[in-house]
Amino acid sequence: MPKGLTGNRLLLGVALLFLGLGLWQLGGAGLIQGKAWLAQRLLDRAWADTLAGADAVKPWPWADTWPVARLQVAALDIDLFVLAGASGRSLAFGPGQVEGTEALNHNIMGGHRDTHFAFLQHLEEGHRFRLQDRSGAWQSYVVRGQAILDVRQEVIARPGRERQLLTLVTCYPFDAITPGGPLRYAVTAEAIPGEAVAVADEHGPLGDEISLGEDGGAPLPGGTT
Amino acid sequence: MRHEMLPYRPFSLIPPQMVKACLRAVFVIGGALVILALVMVLVLAAGRLSSAYGAEAGEEMPSGLFFRGAEQGTGLEAPTLSSDVTMAVNGMVNRVTVRQVFHNPTSQWMEGIYVFPLPDGSAVDRLTMTIGERQVEGRILEKAEAERAYKAAAENGQRASLVSGERPNVFVTSVANIGPGENITVEIGYQDAVAFDTGVFSLRFPMVVAPRYTPAPRLIAEEQPAPAPLQPAVGSEPDDARDLFGPVSTKKKRNPLSLTIDLNAGVTLESLRSLHHPVVIESRDYGRQRIALSNASVPADRDFVLEWTPTASAAPRAAVFAEQVGEDSHLLVMMLPPDTTAVRQIAQEPQPAPMPRELVFIIDTSGSMFGDSLDQAKTAVIAALKRLNPEDRFNVIQFNSETHALYRRPMAASVANVARAFHYVSALEADGGTEMAPALDLALTGGAADGKLSQIVFLTDGAVGNEHELFELVADQLGDSRLFTIGIGSAPNSYFMRKSAELGRGSFTHIGDLEEVASRMETLLAKLENPALTDIRLGWPNAAGKDVEAYPGPLPDLYAGAPVTFTARLGGVALEDLEGQMLVTGTGVEGPWQQRLKLMGLKEAPGTASLWARAKLEAIEDRLYETGRGDIDRTAVRADALALALEHSLVTRYTSLVAIDDQVARPQGETLESQEIERNLPDGWDAGKVFGSAEKVEAEPGLLRQLALPAPLLQQAEVGGQAVLLPQGATPAERMLIIGLAYLLLGLALLALVYRRSRTTHSNQGAALA
Numbered sequence: 001m002p003k004g005l006t007g008n009r010l011l012l013g014v015a016l017l018f019l020g021l022g023l024w025q026l027g028g029a030g031l032i033q034g035k036a037w038l039a040q041r042l043l044d045r046a047w048a049d050t051l052a053g054a055d056a057v058k059p060w061p062w063a064d065t066w067p068v069a070r071l072q073v074a075a076l077d078i079d080l081f082v083l084a085g086a087s088g089r090s091l092a093f094g095p096g097q098v099e100g101t102e103a104l105n106h107n108i109m110g111g112h113r114d115t116h117f118a119f120l121q122h123l124e125e126g127h128r129f130r131l132q133d134r135s136g137a138w139q140s141y142v143v144r145g146q147a148i149l150d151v152r153q154e155v156i157a158r159p160g161r162e163r164q165l166l167t168l169v170t171c172y173p174f175d176a177i178t179p180g181g182p183l184r185y186a187v188t189a190e191a192i193p194g195e196a197v198a199v200a201d202e203h204g205p206l207g208d209e210i211s212l213g214e215d216g217g218a219p220l221p222g223g224t225t
Numbered sequence: 226m227r228h229e230m231l232p233y234r235p236f237s238l239i240p241p242q243m244v245k246a247c248l249r250a251v252f253v254i255g256g257a258l259v260i261l262a263l264v265m266v267l268v269l270a271a272g273r274l275s276s277a278y279g280a281e282a283g284e285e286m287p288s289g290l291f292f293r294g295a296e297q298g299t300g301l302e303a304p305t306l307s308s309d310v311t312m313a314v315n316g317m318v319n320r321v322t323v324r325q326v327f328h329n330p331t332s333q334w335m336e337g338i339y340v341f342p343l344p345d346g347s348a349v350d351r352l353t354m355t356i357g358e359r360q361v362e363g364r365i366l367e368k369a370e371a372e373r374a375y376k377a378a379a380e381n382g383q384r385a386s387l388v389s390g391e392r393p394n395v396f397v398t399s400v401a402n403i404g405p406g407e408n409i410t411v412e413i414g415y416q417d418a419v420a421f422d423t424g425v426f427s428l429r430f431p432m433v434v435a436p437r438y439t440p441a442p443r444l445i446a447e448e449q450p451a452p453a454p455l456q457p458a459v460g461s462e463p464d465d466a467r468d469l470f471g472p473v474s475t476k477k478k479r480n481p482l483s484l485t486i487d488l489n490a491g492v493t494l495e496s497l498r499s500l501h502h503p504v505v506i507e508s509r510d511y512g513r514q515r516i517a518l519s520n521a522s523v524p525a526d527r528d529f530v531l532e533w534t535p536t537a538s539a540a541p542r543a544a545v546f547a548e549q550v551g552e553d554s555h556l557l558v559m560m561l562p563p564d565t566t567a568v569r570q571i572a573q574e575p576q577p578a579p580m581p582r583e584l585v586f587i588i589d590t591s592g593s594m595f596g597d598s599l600d601q602a603k604t605a606v607i608a609a610l611k612r613l614n615p616e617d618r619f620n621v622i623q624f625n626s627e628t629h630a631l632y633r634r635p636m637a638a639s640v641a642n643v644a645r646a647f648h649y650v651s652a653l654e655a656d657g658g659t660e661m662a663p664a665l666d667l668a669l670t671g672g673a674a675d676g677k678l679s680q681i682v683f684l685t686d687g688a689v690g691n692e693h694e695l696f697e698l699v700a701d702q703l704g705d706s707r708l709f710t711i712g713i714g715s716a717p718n719s720y721f722m723r724k725s726a727e728l729g730r731g732s733f734t735h736i737g738d739l740e741e742v743a744s745r746m747e748t749l750l751a752k753l754e755n756p757a758l759t760d761i762r763l764g765w766p767n768a769a770g771k772d773v774e775a776y777p778g779p780l781p782d783l784y785a786g787a788p789v790t791f792t793a794r795l796g797g798v799a800l801e802d803l804e805g806q807m808l809v810t811g812t813g814v815e816g817p818w819q820q821r822l823k824l825m826g827l828k829e830a831p832g833t834a835s836l837w838a839r840a841k842l843e844a845i846e847d848r849l850y851e852t853g854r855g856d857i858d859r860t861a862v863r864a865d866a867l868a869l870a871l872e873h874s875l876v877t878r879y880t881s882l883v884a885i886d887d888q889v890a891r892p893q894g895e896t897l898e899s900q901e902i903e904r905n906l907p908d909g910w911d912a913g914k915v916f917g918s919a920e921k922v923e924a925e926p927g928l929l930r931q932l933a934l935p936a937p938l939l940q941q942a943e944v945g946g947q948a949v950l951l952p953q954g955a956t957p958a959e960r961m962l963i964i965g966l967a968y969l970l971l972g973l974a975l976l977a978l979v980y981r982r983s984r985t986t987h988s989n990q991g992a993a994l995a
Contacts, residue, residue, distance in 0.1 A: 007249050011979045018972030025965025032958040086952035096952060110952030114959055125656075155951055170954035177963060179955035186951075 032092065036115040039093030043067050043081035051136050056084070065090035068097055071109075073129040076119045082131075086110040095168075105160035110169045113185070117170035120146075123187050131166065141166050141189035148172050149184045164191035304329045304337035304403055306902050308525065310430060310484040316491045317559055318546055318830040319417040319428055321347070326410050329403040334891045336379060336401045336899040341525075342431035344417050345394040345720035348832075348839035350874050351414030352882035354386045354400075356407075363388070363884035365874035367867060371881035375399065382891035386411045389881035392692065393843075394720035395434050396876065402891045411884075416832040416839070421559055423748055423786030426490070427532045429735070432482055432525035433716050433905050480905060481522035484529060488514040491544075491828075492535040500530040501715070501737055526905035527715035528737060543822055546830035547800055554795040555834040560809060560822060561788045581616040582678040582753070583635050584609070585668045588650070589685035589713070591625040591659040598714040599655045601742050602684040605711060606650050608746040609682065612754075613638035618677065621646050624664035625657035659689050662698055669702040679706040680753055681729070687718030693849075695721070699728045707731040707782075709749065728847075730782055752784035760812045761789060766805030766824065772796030776840035783811070792837040800827065838873035842866055 039059065046059040047067045056066040069082040086096035086109070095111035111117030123129075127143045149155050158165065165188060172185035309324040327337040343349065352363025363386070366374065371387060378385035379401035386409070387399045396413075403409050420427050488497075490512065497506060503519040516531065543560040586606050590599065606621065613619055618635040619642075622628060631649045636642045668681045687710075689695065699708060708729020710722035713736055726733040734749045736742055761780040765773050775793035783789060789809055803824050810819040845866045849859065863879060870880040891897065 008979050008982050011975055011982070015972045015975030015979060018968045018975060020972075022965045022968030022970075022972055025961045025968060027965075029958040029961040029965060032956045032961070036956075088953065091952060091954070092956070098950070098952060108951070110954050112956050113954050114956055117954060149951070169951050176955070177960050179957050179960070180953065181955075184951045184954065 033115060035092055036094070036112070040081060040116075043083075043094060047081050050134055059093075063093075065093065065096070067094075068134065070132040071095065071129065072132075073119060073123070073127070075127060075129075076122055078119050078129075080111075080116055082109055098169075104157055104165075106157050106165040106167065108157060108167045108169060113170040113172070113174050117168065118174070120168055120170050120185060120187050121174045123168070128192070129189070139164070140192045142192050143187055143189045146185065146187045149186055150182050155184075160190075163193060165189070166191070304331075304335050304400075304900060304902060306337065306339055306480050307522070308341075308480065308482040310482065312428070312430070312484075312486040314419060314428065314486060314488045314490070315830050316489070316544060316546055316828060317419040317421065317426070317557060318832050318836065319419055320832050321415050321417055321430070323413045323415070324410055325398055325413070326408055327400045327403055328408050329405060331898075332405045334405065334895045334897050335403045336399065336897055337403060338397060338399045338899065338901040340391065340395065340397050340434050340901070340904060342394055342434045342716075343396055343415055344429055344431060345723055346836070346839060346843075347394070347415040347417045348835040348873070349388065349390070349396065349413060349415040349876040349882070350835050351412070352386065352388050352884050353412040353414075354384070354884040354886065355410040355412065356384055356886060359886070361884045361886050363882040365871055365876075365880055365882055367871070368879055368881045371883040374885060375401065375883050378885040379897060382889040382893070384409060384886040384888075384890050385884065387881055387883045388413055388876055390876045390878050392720060393724075393878075394431070394718070402897060404890060413882075416835040418557065418790075418836050421561075421788050421790070425532050425534050427530060429531075429719070430484065430529040431716060431719070432523075432527060432529060433480075479903065480525040482525040483522040484518050486514075486516040486531065488516060488531075488533070490514070490533055490535070495534045495536040497533040498531070500532060500741070501527055502529055504531075524905055528717075528735075530735075530737060543820075545822065545824065545827050546833050547803075547827040548829065548831055548833035549800045550834040552797050552799065553834075554798050554800045554803060555837045556793045556795070556824075556827070557790075557830065557833045557836055558793065558807075558822070559788045559790045560820065581614070581618075582680055583618040584613065584753075585619065585635060585679075585681045586610075586621045587664050587668050587681065587683045587685075588621065588623045588653060589625075589659065589661070590623045590653050590655045590657075591688070592656050593659065593686055593688040594713065595655040597739060598686055599653065601736050601739055602711075602713050603650050603653060604739065604742045605684060605713075605736060605746045606682075607647060608743060609750055610638075610643055610646055610650070612750050613643060615639060619643075619646070620668075621649055622664050622668055623653055624660060625655070626660055627657070628660070628663040628667060630667060659685075661685070661689060661695055665695065665698055666702065669699070669704070669706060669708075679704075680731070681706055681708045682711065682749075682753075683708060683722075683725070684711045684713055685717075685722070686714040687712060687721040689718070689721065692718075692721045692724070696724060696728055697849075699725050703729055709734070709753065711736060711745075711749070727777075727781060732784060732787065748786065752786065758783040758811045758813045758818065762810050763791070763793075764808035764810065765795075766807060768798070768802060768804045769795045769807070769824070770798040774837075774841065776837065776844045778844065792833070792840045794834075794837050794841075800829075803827070835873055835875065838869055838875055842869055842875065842877060845869065 042059045046057040049057040065083040067081040071080045083090045090096045098108040167188045172183040329335045354361045375387040384402045507515040546557040617638045620635040621631040709731035710726040723733040806821045867879045870877040
């Protein structure tokens with residue numbers, strides 16, 4: 001047999017193995033991004049049903065979460081459905097609402113820094129965005145500041161006094177490669193009073209007066225498990 | 226078939242070619258794996274790095290979410306510090322003793338370092354260290370020498386303390402070898418002059434050094450004023466600029482301070498008040514007053530200001546204080562020109578139509594101005610805008626990291642323009658760094674061309690570390706303009722503002738409170754509208770001798786209500802030999818003005834000599850900023866300043882006071898831990914606005930202030946909150962992407978190799994066949 005051929009075959013095998021591994025990893029990355037994108041599309045219908053009065057509408061039959069709010073940042077062209085619960089499983093599909101802070105009048109939502117909440121790095125003090133709750137009422141918020149927190153220490157949520165607070169949380173730094181670092185980037189926004197205006201939504205059962213009467217936007221109901 | 230015709234066969238089972246090929250393949254695969262491993266290691270290291278980077282960020286960063294205040298303190302406990310200040314005011318001379326008690330609560334031997342401010346004109350001339358019953362007197366040494374002596378003693382285990390000047394108004398005490406549980410008291414004595422303006426005496430005691438913004442790139446250049454080769458006799462050490470950003474306590478107020486003042490005003494008083502601290506005033510014999518803080522101690526976080534007003538009839542027209550040291554007499558002279566404008570000013574009678582002016586307001590909108598400070602500045606500017614006349618021109622410039630002006634050049638103060646300025650000023654917000662130079666530059670270069678009086682009103686907290694660079698700018702570009710500085714906030718850098726006003730031939734006003742804004746601005750604006758008394762000169766009698774040195778020289782312009790103040794040394798003249806009158810002349814609104822002053826039966830005031838030395842020192846250092854200078858002889862400036870400082874045992878940037886105990890206290894085996902004592906953030910300052918997040922503060926304070934947080938959220942910090950678990954917000958997608966790409970690249974490279982090798986094998990075979 002010609003010399004080197006055996007070696008070549010071995011090399012070829014290894015090359016194909018590497019190519020396979022590479023494609024597998026890339027596919028995995030693509031899947032994460034794809035899931036994140038697709039889920040939001042599927043959530044659209046579930047949210048419409050929610051606004052129509054249904055409770056805890058699962059976007060797909062095997063889902064273990066459901067949309068609780070809709071977040072829009074006009075300046076950054078962001079339109080997201082927020083899911084109940086901020087477990088890793090639900091965060092893959094959309095930003096999730098951390099449960100148990102209703103009493104504080106301070107909502108906390110988590111999201112992935114490389115998918116849904118990548119825009120947080122561009123969200124600056126004074127920026128406005130709005131949040132639609134399950135009643136269909138929109139509440140405008142204005143960003144009051146951001147902070148970097150280390151979760152190895154206990155993190156305390158400040159109660160929203162006269163005004164509802166909303167904090168969006170994601171991992172930090174934004175350009176880190178490996179997930180799982182201890183830092184979080186938190187953007188805190190304050191509800192703008194008097195801007196709780198119900199947008200005439202075809203699914204919104206509630207009229208103007210009622211949603212205005214809710215004063216500063218009703219706290220979003222956390223997931224009812 | 227003949228064996229010879231057959232291809233060569235080896236003896237072993239495996240042909241050598243195959244062994245070679247296998248070896249090569251192993252080599253290639255091994256190499257590839259090594260590369261892969263390297264890539265993985267790098268990726269992981271990057272991840273590790275980013276989490277290590279995160280670990281430093283574990284400081285408190287207030288926001289909607291924050292950390293529980295308790296037990297997150299890291300590292301070593303530092304020594305604690307309490308200060309006790311006693312002042313003895315005698316007329317216009319104020320002798321102050323600051324007792325700093327360093328307590329070491331730990332079980333280790335400690336070195337404590339504390340950065341603290343003193344009034345800008347203060348002459349620090351005494352240091353006493355007390356350990357238990359024993360007292361050790363400090364001596365003045367050239368700075369580097371003092372530091373060496375201190376370090377040697379510290380290493381040797383002797384208790385030692387060092388007081389050195391970082392800036393003319395910022396000092397540092399270092400105390401070495403404080404034993405476990407021990408107290409060491411450091412007593413610092415300084416001389417200060419009481420200020421007098423528009424009928425009011427005032428003294429200021431700053432309590433905290435605000436963290437200062439130093440534009441990064443130029444720091445080294447301007448903080449080393451003597452980089453040129455130095456005479457060895459003087460020493461070769463350039464001043465190390467201490468980072469005044471320093472450790473600052475953002476959590477709770479510390480460093481308690483108590484303060485008592487023995488006031489011998491020498492005149493009957495109409496009013497006496499402390500501006501920012503509640504005090505208890507106790508009247509004593511002979512019109513003396515004793516003033517103490519109502520709270521036994523306060524956190525050292527804002528300036529203490531005491532003001533007293535003499536009754537109208539007792540208001541002094543002139544005062545001379547004297548001290549004889551050796552053969553020389555030293556005088557401190559304060560004299561109020563009995564100017565008609567001044568009288569009108571105090572009586573608040575209508576003014577004659579003032580000269581048309583060009584007023585440029587510069588407002589500092591950096592992060593340190595956030596909150597009350599900016600509100601004060603806004604109120605002040607709006608008050609000033611209201612007083613403009615239609616003939617005046619004006620402009621408003623704001624600066625933080627960037628400079629922005631309302632108009633490109635000063636505009637007529639028409640109703641519409643002023644209204645626009647109101648809106649502009651009201652909408653200002655504080656954030657970002659403190660880049661003063663471009664704003665000053667802009668204001669100074671726009672000087673009035675048509676002979677209008679050009680006045681620049683500069684409102685800032687002066688939280689900058691690059692004072693010298695800015696002084697040079699002012700001195701260089703001033704032209705015919707006048708620079709008036711207004712210090713804003715609870716702890717402004719008044720040295721910077723007073724000095725720039727001096728170089729800018731204007732004046733410095735301090736506003737510490739929103740309530741003060743109206744009255745202070747009123748005073749300042751009246752000053753601005755009143756023509757100055759210029760070209761002030763001194764004439765001395767023969768009895769004063771030939772060797773008279775008076776500072777500041779030349780005397781600055783005067784505005785209504787301000788007195789002529791100067792110090793003088795009469796070389797070789799004893800106090801009792803002094804007689805006759807001195808003459809002060811100047812040019813006022815209504816022509817030449819002059820006043821005589823008796824030089825007999827003068828009040829003795831110890832400390833006058835120190836004040837004179839301090840004024841002279843400043844004059845020597847001013848040579849560094851002289852305009853039209855080709856090359857400044859920095860060596861000579863330094864040598865002159867050093868000689869003077871050593872003679873009067875003054876702490877300057879060339880000299881330090883050091884006290885060393887003879888006894889060796891620290892046992893051989895024990896190590897010495899060094900800790901800088903955390904300072905308070907000045908009252909009203911917002912930690913979030915100043916630091917943003919702690920991690921990058923050192924790297925780039927200005928930039929990082931973007932990560933700051935507004936006060937409305939901060940102020941809720943004390944109320945309860947709820948602990949939350951923050952979700953993890955990242956996917957492995959990016960890592961997978963990178964690893965995937967690395968694999969793909971490797972695979973492709975190997976494919977290419979296989980392709981090349983198969984081609985060469987084929988051509989080899991072809992050649993062999995041919």
